Amino acid sequence: MTIKTIFKACALAGAVTLGTAAVADVDPNLPEYSRASGVSGNLTSIGSDTLNNLMTLWAEEFAKFYPNVNVQIQGAGSGTAPPAITEGTAQLAPMSRGMRQSELQSFEERHGYEPYALPVAIDMLAVYVNRDNPLECLSLPQVDAIFSATRLGNYNEDITRWGQVGLTGAWANRDFALYSRNAVSGTYGFFKDNALFGGDFKSSINEQPGSSSVVQGVTESINGIGYSGIGYRTPGVKVLDLAAEEGGDCVAASADNAGTGTYPLARFLYVYINKDPNRDLDPLQREFVKMLYTKEGQEVVHRDGFVPLPESLAAQIRADLGIN
Amino acid sequence: MKAWFRSGTPWIWLTGGALALSLVMVIGLLSLIAVRGFGHFWPSLVAETVVTNHDTGEQTLVLGEITRTEQVPAAVARDAGQFVPEGIELVERVLFKRGNRDQFGQDFVWHLGLTLDEMSFPPEVLAIERREWGNFYGYPIYLEIDGERIETDDPRFRDLTQAAVDRSLDYRQRIRRIERTDIGRTSRELENIRLEERGMQLRGVTGPDLEEAQERFARQRALLEAEFLELRSELDALYASQRRDLLHMRMSDERELTIGFDNIVRVTSPNDITVLAKIVEYFDRVGEFLTEGPREANTEGGIFPAIFGTVTMVLVMSIMVTPFGVLAAIYLREYAKQGTVTRIIRVSVYNLAGVPSIVFGVFGLGFFVYFLGGNIDQLFYQAALPSPTFGTPGLFWASLTLALLTLPVVIVSTEEGLARIPTTIRQGSLALGATKSETLWKVVVPLATPAMMTGLILAIARAAGEVAPLMLVGVVKLAPTLPIDGEFPFIHLERKIMHLGFHIYDVGFQSPNVEAARPLVYATALTLVLLIIVLNLTAIAIRNRLREKYRSDSD
Numbered sequence: 080m081t082i083k084t085i086f087k088a089c090a091l092a093g094a095v096t097l098g099t100a101a102v103a104d105v106d107p108n109l110p111e112y113s114r115a116s117g118v119s120g121n122l123t124s125i126g127s128d129t130l131n132n133l134m135t136l137w138a139e140e141f142a143k144f145y146p147n148v149n150v151q152i153q154g155a156g157s158g159t160a161p162p163a164i165t166e167g168t169a170q171l172a173p174m175s176r177g178m179r180q181s182e183l184q185s186f187e188e189r190h191g192y193e194p195y196a197l198p199v200a201i202d203m204l205a206v207y208v209n210r211d212n213p214l215e216c217l218s219l220p221q222v223d224a225i226f227s228a229t230r231l232g233n234y235n236e237d238i239t240r241w242g243q244v245g246l247t248g249a250w251a252n253r254d255f256a257l258y259s260r261n262a263v264s265g266t267y268g269f270f271k272d273n274a275l276f277g278g279d280f281k282s283s284i285n286e287q288p289g290s291s292s293v294v295q296g297v298t299e300s301i302n303g304i305g306y307s308g309i310g311y312r313t314p315g316v317k318v319l320d321l322a323a324e325e326g327g328d329c330v331a332a333s334a335d336n337a338g339t340g341t342y343p344l345a346r347f348l349y350v351y352i353n354k355d356p357n358r359d360l361d362p363l364q365r366e367f368v369k370m371l372y373t374k375e376g377q378e379v380v381h382r383d384g385f386v387p388l389p390e391s392l393a394a395q396i397r398a399d400l401g402i403n
Numbered sequence: 404m405k406a407w408f409r410s411g412t413p414w415i416w417l418t419g420g421a422l423a424l425s426l427v428m429v430i431g432l433l434s435l436i437a438v439r440g441f442g443h444f445w446p447s448l449v450a451e452t453v454v455t456n457h458d459t460g461e462q463t464l465v466l467g468e469i470t471r472t473e474q475v476p477a478a479v480a481r482d483a484g485q486f487v488p489e490g491i492e493l494v495e496r497v498l499f500k501r502g503n504r505d506q507f508g509q510d511f512v513w514h515l516g517l518t519l520d521e522m523s524f525p526p527e528v529l530a531i532e533r534r535e536w537g538n539f540y541g542y543p544i545y546l547e548i549d550g551e552r553i554e555t556d557d558p559r560f561r562d563l564t565q566a567a568v569d570r571s572l573d574y575r576q577r578i579r580r581i582e583r584t585d586i587g588r589t590s591r592e593l594e595n596i597r598l599e600e601r602g603m604q605l606r607g608v609t610g611p612d613l614e615e616a617q618e619r620f621a622r623q624r625a626l627l628e629a630e631f632l633e634l635r636s637e638l639d640a641l642y643a644s645q646r647r648d649l650l651h652m653r654m655s656d657e658r659e660l661t662i663g664f665d666n667i668v669r670v671t672s673p674n675d676i677t678v679l680a681k682i683v684e685y686f687d688r689v690g691e692f693l694t695e696g697p698r699e700a701n702t703e704g705g706i707f708p709a710i711f712g713t714v715t716m717v718l719v720m721s722i723m724v725t726p727f728g729v730l731a732a733i734y735l736r737e738y739a740k741q742g743t744v745t746r747i748i749r750v751s752v753y754n755l756a757g758v759p760s761i762v763f764g765v766f767g768l769g770f771f772v773y774f775l776g777g778n779i780d781q782l783f784y785q786a787a788l789p790s791p792t793f794g795t796p797g798l799f800w801a802s803l804t805l806a807l808l809t810l811p812v813v814i815v816s817t818e819e820g821l822a823r824i825p826t827t828i829r830q831g832s833l834a835l836g837a838t839k840s841e842t843l844w845k846v847v848v849p850l851a852t853p854a855m856m857t858g859l860i861l862a863i864a865r866a867a868g869e870v871a872p873l874m875l876v877g878v879v880k881l882a883p884t885l886p887i888d889g890e891f892p893f894i895h896l897e898r899k900i901m902h903l904g905f906h907i908y909d910v911g912f913q914s915p916n917v918e919a920a921r922p923l924v925y926a927t928a929l930t931l932v933l934l935i936i937v938l939n940l941t942a943i944a945i946r947n948r949l950r951e952k953y954r955s956d957s958d
Contacts, residue, residue: 128913
């Protein structure tokens with residue numbers, strides 16, 4: 080595919096006119112979205128704040144096709160999504176982790192079937208340090224020993240000084256300023272399950288209300304370390320490479336490594352919908368979901384700094400929902 | 404010394420000092436917000452310089468606005484792996500806004516001052532504000548209008564570029580008009596048909612009635628869809644003509660890029676314009692900020708929906724809280740038998756003012772949204788389910804929650820006002836033969852109106868600045884459709900709204916591009932402060948008018 084055809088494809092879609100570098104990361108086999116008629120009304124999304132900006136950008140994109148649709152987005156944390164979709168106060172429930180058993184159960188009790196989980200993008204949970212920090216790589220057991228009081232990762236000692244992870248000079252005796260998300264966040268849950276091996280956080284962590292406040296915290300303190308979605312990266316922080324086990328290979332947080340699954344903290348971001356197995360989706364929901372799995376929708380994922388889905392997966396979901 | 408104490412002078416100094424300290428703090432805060440907020444819109448110069456990598460000797464060109472600089476100890480920079488020669492204690496670090504996020508991945512970059520060459524400000528540089536991916540900085544190569552190639556040294560280059568931007572903005576307005584009004588109407592009618600159909604299903608209509616209705620629906624649908632297709636092709640034509648003009652640009656790393664004018668909001672050559680042109684540009688940007696909707700997940704564009712939402716919510720709240728608060732206060736002060744019960748009620752009301760506002764938010768969500776709203780949906784909007792109408796956070800519930808929050812303020816100040824009316828006035832009225840209710844409604848209450856207005860002013864100030872409870876009951880990150888429009892019933896109480904306070908929180912703490920969003924936080928905060936001042940001044944003006952009116956009446 081030449082630059083010119085890509086350029087043309089983008090221009091035709093009414094999207095951005097981009098250079099090659101940007102488009103190359105979105106699967107070129109994804110279909111283009113085509114407008115349907117008779118789509119109107121209110122679409123409400125309540126849930127994850129990692130997905131907050133992504134939902135907003137999708138809403139802006141959706142408004143280009145359906146200018147009269149009113150998409151309303153609220154994002155206080157993944158924990159707010161299950162009650163919202165169970166109570167019916169929202170049609171879209173973005174979550175940065177999968178629903179827990181108890182949440183699925185209360186939905187099922189109310190509606191008689193399980194909510195439908197749509198994987199919409201791939202995120203990498205990055206471990207950030209201050210830009211002046213010379214450290215390049217940490218292993219997950221080390222991350223566990225830094226953040227966790229329980230150390231289920233079996234690292235042999237509690238890490239409280241930067242010297243313990245191999246830094247020298249002024250850094251050797253510096254302590255950690257730990258930045259974390261609050262418990263309502265799915266990022267918190269995912270980090271706890273995967274980086275802390277299900278253990279508990281130290282009581283000295285600073286719980287922040289948003290992903291970008293974690294990044295800002297790390298920017299402001301030289302001994303800071305924190306975690307957030309890769310989309311929140313700024314020039315004030317550095318993203319560490321991660322190794323899945325002690326002594327393993329350091330893997331950079333790049334789109335390729337997320338796709339192949341070698342980056343240890345890659346995850347899907349989900350949007351849950353209330354899909355009655357015996358009824359079709361209403362047109363508004365159907366079109367929004369359809370847009371997520373097209374070139375337009377996945378380009379937005381890329382623009383927000385997350386990793387877009389491959390067409391193979393997108394096609395599977397479109398087929399499953401019968402919305403081709 | 405003793406004499407000095409006895410003279411009372413220390414008290415004057417103490418009170419004066421307290422006042423001065425408060426003033427300094429308030430003015431300091433306001434001027435910080437004002438400087439940062441107003442400063443954001445000034446078109447800044449685009450600097451060009453060469454960065455040399457000390458280890459490899461590699462040289463790269465950097466082009467961008469200088470956002471800020473900071474001093475760091477040389478030791479810190481050395482520890483971070485950067486080369487700093489011996490004998491230097493402090494090094495300077497410069498944050499460039501280099502834009503071009505689609506190409507570089509990040510639009511801000513730090514460079515150590517030591518590695519930078521002399522800055523230059525090339526006059527040919529263009530700063531392009533784009534709809535997506537943020538700003539673009541680069542050198543123009545040529546302009547392509549309708550296939551015709553216009554070189555940069557062509558004297559018409561600048562005018563034609565500007566004309567292309569204007570044309571694109573004009574197209575955009577026409578597109579919006581078609582989308583909002585015409586297409587909006589057809590889609591709405593289609594949705595109404597769908598709801599009607601679903602309603603019939605729910606009522607269990609069968610037989611010839613259903614058939615006849617279905618036939619009618621099909622006919623209406625076909626008609627609307629034909630209309631929709633026609634509008635669609637009209638739009639497509641507009642979109643196509645909007646994309647006809649292209650700007651070919653070169654970036655600082657020699658890569659070339661084509662930008663369609665459909666993606667351009669504004670083109671400036673910041674290094675080559677006069678101060679007067681900058682001032683014009685400045686006010687243009689301020690105007691856009693106040694009247695346009697947000698773009699790029701709220702990190703760019705304007706805040707109009709948030710201003711509109713805040714004002715609407717405060718007005719709806721005032722309409723609800725004033726009558727309730729005033730009537731409750733009148734009963735409590737004038738009719739109720741004063742005793743233990745009234746005292747308990749009064750203390751409870753005072754305490755209500757001390758309840759954390761987030762508690763009101765949780766109450767609003769549980770009672771108003773889930774319980775009241777859910778039941779309203781079951782009763783009146785069943786056809787639309789499972790999409791909720793009132794059973795979801797919205798303007799009405801947000802205003803109601805705030806009304807509850809500010810109720811104590813209104814009750815207390817109304818009571819105070821009623822208590823201040825001298826008994827002689829009541830006695831005079833009664834002595835002239837007026838009944839108790841005539842005395843109350845014709846004499847006492849009018850005289851107490853300024854106090855009620857004071858209560859309302861305090862309520863407005865509190866409500867407009869409140870954020871925490873609103874996040875739960877109806878304020879959202881993005882709600883591009885305003886709660887008031889030309890569509891029946893004009894005020895849409897079920898819609899969600901944007902709010903300035905929440906916007907500040909959201910942009911400041913949750914936006915992915917913090918560097919780009921930071922100035923917007925200050926600008927939004929400034930707007931919120933100014934808005935509250937305007938609302939208060941309006942209320943104060945009304946109060947003063949009332950006061951004058953009743954003063955002359957009672958004379």
